[in-house]
Amino acid sequence: MSGRLDPIDLKPAGENWASRxxxxxxxxxxxxxxAGELIPVLAARAELLPSRAVRxxxxxxxxxSDNSQVTFEDVARSLAxxxxxxTKEDSSILIEPDDAATPIELQxxxxxxxxxxxxxxxxxxxxxxxxxxxxxxxxxxxGRIASxxxxxxxxxxxxxxxxxxxxxxxxxxxxxxxxxxxxGVARLRVMRTxxxxxxxxAFNVSRLSREERIWLVELFRSDEMRKLAFGDDCAPPxxxxxxxxxxxxxxxxxxxxxxxxxxxxxxxxxxxxxxxxGAVRIQPQREFFNAIKAREFDLVAARPRIWPPIMAVxxxxxxxxxxxxxxxxxxxxxxxxxxxxxxxxxxxxxxPPAAVICKPEAIIVMDSRxxxxxxxxxxxxxAQWEVRQ
Amino acid sequence: MTRKRIAVLLAVLVVLCGVLxxxxxxxxxLEVLQRRGERASKEALEAVATQAAARISAYVAQQLExxxxxxxxxxxxxxxxxxxxxxxxxxxxLGRLRIVTGDSPSADLxxxxxxxxxxxxxxxxxxxxxxxxxxxxxxxxxxxxxxxxGRAVCATLDLLELQRQVQRxxxxxxxxxxxxxxxxxxxxxxxxxxxxxxxAGDPIAESAAxxxxxxxxxxxxxxxxxxxxDMLAGxxxxxxxxxxxAVEQPAHEALRGARDALLxxxxxxxxxxxxxxxxxxxxxxxxxVALELEERFRTAGQxxxxxxxxxxxxxxxxxxxxxxxxxxxxxxxxxxxxxLAAEVSTIRRFVADFSDLTREADPAEFLPLELNAFASSxxxxxxxxxxxxxxxxxxxxxxxxxxxRGDRFLLERAALNLTRNAIEASPPGSRVRLRxxxxxxxxxxxxxxxxxGIAANRLPALFESFSSTKRTGAHVGMGLxxxxxxxxxxxxxxxxxxxxxxxxxxxxxxxxxSSSPSFS
Numbered sequence: 062m063s064g065r066l067d068p069i070d071l072k073p074a075g076e077n078w079a080s081r082x083x084x085x086x087x088x089x090x091x092x093x094x095x096a097g098e099l100i101p102v103l104a105a106r107a108e109l110l111p112s113r114a115v116r117x118x119x120x121x122x123x124x125x126s127d128n129s130q131v132t133f134e135d136v137a138r139s140l141a142x143x144x145x146x147x148t149k150e151d152s153s154i155l156i157e158p159d160d161a162a163t164p165i166e167l168q169x170x171x172x173x174x175x176x177x178x179x180x181x182x183x184x185x186x187x188x189x190x191x192x193x194x195x196x197x198x199x200x201x202x203x204g205r206i207a208s209x210x211x212x213x214x215x216x217x218x219x220x221x222x223x224x225x226x227x228x229x230x231x232x233x234x235x236x237x238x239x240x241x242x243x244x245g246v247a248r249l250r251v252m253r254t255x256x257x258x259x260x261x262x263a264f265n266v267s268r269l270s271r272e273e274r275i276w277l278v279e280l281f282r283s284d285e286m287r288k289l290a291f292g293d294d295c296a297p298p299x300x301x302x303x304x305x306x307x308x309x310x311x312x313x314x315x316x317x318x319x320x321x322x323x324x325x326x327x328x329x330x331x332x333x334x335x336x337x338x339g340a341v342r343i344q345p346q347r348e349f350f351n352a353i354k355a356r357e358f359d360l361v362a363a364r365p366r367i368w369p370p371i372m373a374v375x376x377x378x379x380x381x382x383x384x385x386x387x388x389x390x391x392x393x394x395x396x397x398x399x400x401x402x403x404x405x406x407x408x409x410x411x412x413p414p415a416a417v418i419c420k421p422e423a424i425i426v427m428d429s430r431x432x433x434x435x436x437x438x439x440x441x442x443x444a445q446w447e448v449r450q
Numbered sequence: 451m452t453r454k455r456i457a458v459l460l461a462v463l464v465v466l467c468g469v470l471x472x473x474x475x476x477x478x479x480l481e482v483l484q485r486r487g488e489r490a491s492k493e494a495l496e497a498v499a500t501q502a503a504a505r506i507s508a509y510v511a512q513q514l515e516x517x518x519x520x521x522x523x524x525x526x527x528x529x530x531x532x533x534x535x536x537x538x539x540x541x542x543x544l545g546r547l548r549i550v551t552g553d554s555p556s557a558d559l560x561x562x563x564x565x566x567x568x569x570x571x572x573x574x575x576x577x578x579x580x581x582x583x584x585x586x587x588x589x590x591x592x593x594x595x596x597x598x599x600g601r602a603v604c605a606t607l608d609l610l611e612l613q614r615q616v617q618r619x620x621x622x623x624x625x626x627x628x629x630x631x632x633x634x635x636x637x638x639x640x641x642x643x644x645x646x647x648x649x650a651g652d653p654i655a656e657s658a659a660x661x662x663x664x665x666x667x668x669x670x671x672x673x674x675x676x677x678x679x680d681m682l683a684g685x686x687x688x689x690x691x692x693x694x695x696a697v698e699q700p701a702h703e704a705l706r707g708a709r710d711a712l713l714x715x716x717x718x719x720x721x722x723x724x725x726x727x728x729x730x731x732x733x734x735x736x737x738x739v740a741l742e743l744e745e746r747f748r749t750a751g752q753x754x755x756x757x758x759x760x761x762x763x764x765x766x767x768x769x770x771x772x773x774x775x776x777x778x779x780x781x782x783x784x785x786x787x788x789x790l791a792a793e794v795s796t797i798r799r800f801v802a803d804f805s806d807l808t809r810e811a812d813p814a815e816f817l818p819l820e821l822n823a824f825a826s827s828x829x830x831x832x833x834x835x836x837x838x839x840x841x842x843x844x845x846x847x848x849x850x851x852x853x854x855r856g857d858r859f860l861l862e863r864a865a866l867n868l869t870r871n872a873i874e875a876s877p878p879g880s881r882v883r884l885r886x887x888x889x890x891x892x893x894x895x896x897x898x899x900x901x902x903g904i905a906a907n908r909l910p911a912l913f914e915s916f917s918s919t920k921r922t923g924a925h926v927g928m929g930l931x932x933x934x935x936x937x938x939x940x941x942x943x944x945x946x947x948x949x950x951x952x953x954x955x956x957x958x959x960x961x962x963x964s965s966s967p968s969f970s
Contacts, residue, residue, distance in 0.1 A: 218586055222649030239586055241614060242649070246642030289539050328539050341535065 063220045066213040069186055069194055071142075071173050081233075082194045082211050084440040086126075087173030087180035090117050090136070090156075092438065093166055097371040097402055102441075103131065103174050103181055113165050113400060114157040116150070125179040126199050139174045164400055167372055183444025184209060198444065206431075206446050221426075224249070230428040237294040237424060250429045253422040254436045257368035260295060262330055263361040263415040266388050269315075271412050276306045277360075281416040283333055290329035295419035301410065314339035319362035320349050326362040326418075353385055361386075367417070374405045377414055388414040456738055461730035465723060476719050480712045487708030488682065491699065492671045495621065495684025499697040502619055502627055503686035506612050510590070510691060513607050514578070517544060518594045521603035525549070525596030534603065545606035550593060552600055560591030560604050567593075571602040581631050581691060586649055587613055588629075588637045590691075613638040613648075616695070625699030628654075632692035634661030644676065656683075660694040663687050669694070672701070760800060764793055806863050806932050811939030816855040818963060821893050822847040824858075825884040828865045828895075832882075835870060840878030843869065846885040852893035854960040856940045861958075864936040864944075867929045868897040868956045875901030875954070892942070894959040903950040912946060933958070 067079040091099040091107045099107045104117040123131040136154055137147035144159040145168060158165045184196035194211040201207060212229055214220040221239055224232040243249050262281055264274045287297060316339040319327035324343050331338035344352060352358055367373045375381060378397050379389040390412050396405035430449040435442050524533040534547040548558055552572055562579035571577045571593035579591035587610040593602040616638035619627035626640030634657035636647045647654050655676045659669040669685040680701040687694050771789045774782045825845045836843045872882040880900040887894050913934040937944040941961050948954035
């Protein structure tokens with residue numbers, strides 16, 4: 062991988078590599094499924110209660126890396142740091158949130174259960190510094206991964222070169238353009254997994270009316286634009302039926318804001334807009350975010366996280382910290398308050414803050430000998446991977 | 451010599467005389483074939499490299515032409531910047547297109563053009579940078595005139611397509627192409643294992659040759675690659691770009707055709723050889739059987755003639771004795787008795803000669819024998835017969851012991867045969883000398899007489915069967931051939947030297963046993 066390697070810690074799963082390493086060492090009680098359901102991990106069973114609390118039954122075989130049993134106290138202590146209260150029941154644990162505004166389905170999955178630095182995952186931390194993290198398997202198992210080293214290289218290119226050279230066995234987040242280098246390299250294989258991100262055109266809701274935005278959403282269904290911007294490496298999203306609008310009637314020229322890596326995407330947006338296409342403003346990261354905050358844009362080419370869907374709709378709540386576009390829709394807020402995600406999604410579709418253009422795949426290059434790798438919970442499944450001898 | 455051995459020798463003779471020249475000729479032809487195959491492979495690889503170089507040149511020329519066309523079409527327009535950027539969508543290989551003027555910020559300037567080149571570009575000249583690698587792909591900066599003074603249209607040509615072209619070249623199952631820049635840096639590799647060197651800029655085994663080729667030094671057509679494999683290579687240079695293209699194929703794969711032909715022809719030649727040997731062997735055995743049959747009939751005829759003659763002679767004498775006995779005259783009885791005793795003795799010798807022929811020498815049963823003692827023993831056995839003819843038999847021993855190994859009975863039969871012949875050939879009063887000598891690794895018993903000698907023309911056939919001309923007494927010509935048979939069976943020899951009027955010397959030579967044996 063490339064970039065800085067932060068020390069592994071117990072913060073909720075983030076976007077850095079240390080948080081991926083943490084997925085191998087620590088486990089949450091549950092994870093969130095595609096449909097917003099809770100899938101047990103350290104819990105043997107989990108129930109979402111009508112009161113928006115969660116009742117869990119701990120796995121009886123759950124132990125920390127020192128082989129000590131996971132207790133109610135460990136769970137309560139781990140959850141307390143994340144504003145979640147645990148109450149011991151006969152054979153289960155009742156978990157309630159302090160913050161009722163955020164669904165517990167979003168609050169509970171990122172919390173790792175730990176005792177000091179001990180986790181319950183298949184690996185334990187052996188060593189770490191700024192350039193590498195080494196994890197060792199808790200219980201050796203023939204034919205499975207014995208240790209995992211996260212190595213940080215200066216750039217994605219350097220990381221790719223070292224992987225090709227054989228210095229690394231797995232490289233995540235590979236640029237599709239580089240896959241041609243893998244052709245004919247028997248040692249490596251390519252794995253594609255669904256990405257939690259999507260390429261979207263976000264709207265300035267203060268400048269564009271609902272009708273104009275719906276018109277733009279329909280306009281951006283164009284396959285031509287998607288292919289111009291991303292070629293064949295980005296799959297179109299599932300689309301609802303087309304809507305007829307005359308929202309373009311009074312529309313002026315629209316400027317497109319983007320960071321440098323999305324220059325081509327921005328140019329494709331402008332071309333799709335035709336005579337309504339205005340300037341393309343390619344800004345470095347900092348200026349880009351300043352322009353967003355100041356609402357100095359019409360359209361933004363961006364790649365926000367859209368999975369899990371429940372999390373995506375939460376970003377559209379009025380005043381939510383992740384609602385950087387300043388979107389506000391009382392219907393969405395009401396649906397979220399009622400914790401009716403489907404209604405919130407319908408309200409968003411009816412008054413769209415953005416048009417989803419396509420969903421890129423996450424491309425991983427790995428040693429051909431590694432098998433039994435699932436698409437979901439990729440990093441957390443390392444302990445289950447098998448290695449062909 | 452056995453029949454089998456003779457057949458083998460004949461077959462080998464057939465091989466040496468008939469098949470070997472053919473095999474040598476085939477070998478020479480195959481060598482020529484292999485060399486021609488290698489040369490053809492190298493030429494084919496070079497043709498592929500040249501073709502690839504031509505395609506790459508055409509591609510770069512096409513990109514530059516597209517840049518020129520764009521520059522002339524929109525370079526002088528007011529919204530040239532916007533239109534050029536828009537053109538990137540349709541022509542991604544042109545990389546980032548932009549207008550460059552004297553006021554352009556340094557970030558907008560093509561980074562691999564020298565200041566001199568930038569000045570030339572602004573002055574209306576077309577300039578291109580050397581190739582470099584950016585974002586894993588080779589790239590090149592180029593500026594062309596925009597049609598407006600002091601303004602150039604510049605692009606960073608993305609040469610990823612060239613990388614693809616090189617990567618897609620496949621020669622056989624394991625052949626691939628490589629592209630190098632002027633310095634010998636690998637830019638593209640068809641061999642997946644070398645791609646890391648493309649990205650990291652590490653030199654590879656062929657880098658020096660590629661850099662040399664860019665300077666005009668011919669590159670080797672046979673080389674060892676990174677893994678030490680023997681490779682055939684074809685090279686082509688692109689002087690404008692400073693690139694070198696190498697197309698390589700493992701020699702074992704490139705020459706597989708010639709090698710297979712070599713193998714087939716070699717196996718064919720071997721099969722022919724084996725067939726010839728087998729046929730020769732079988733035919734030789736058949737011929738030998740026929741010859742042997744013929745020889746047996748001839749031998750049987752000669753034996754019959756000898757036996758008829760000798761037994762006929764003996765029968766005549768016995769008839770005369772019978773007639774003498776029929777007279778009933780007691781005065782004849784002593785004569786009849788002596789004559790019968792003489793005839794019985796003669797017939798016994800006759801039978802003994804034949805009996806010798808039936809005994810085979812078995813080396814496993816050979817025993818140590820000291821020739822001086824042996825000579826004395828022979829002297830003793832021959833003394834009575836010698837005395838009858840008035841000949842004296844003497845032994846002349848060697849100064850030291852002479853040990854050999856052998857079948858004492860057969861050797862004694864051979865020695866007595868030579869001694870009896872010598873006694874018969876000697877005039878009364880003369881001497882027969884049994885001399886023991888050592889010559890190198892051989893010890894010999896020489897039997898020397900003082901007879902009339904043997905004519906020189908008879909000597910060559912003396913040891914061949916039934917060549918005896920003596921028909922006095924029991925002589926069917928088996929004696930000397932039997933002596934030779936016994937000598938050969940002991941890895942020894944028998945020879946004769948004779949001077950007419952002075953006598954003959956027969957030598958029975960046997961291999962010396964290195965040291966005296968110990969008996970247990």
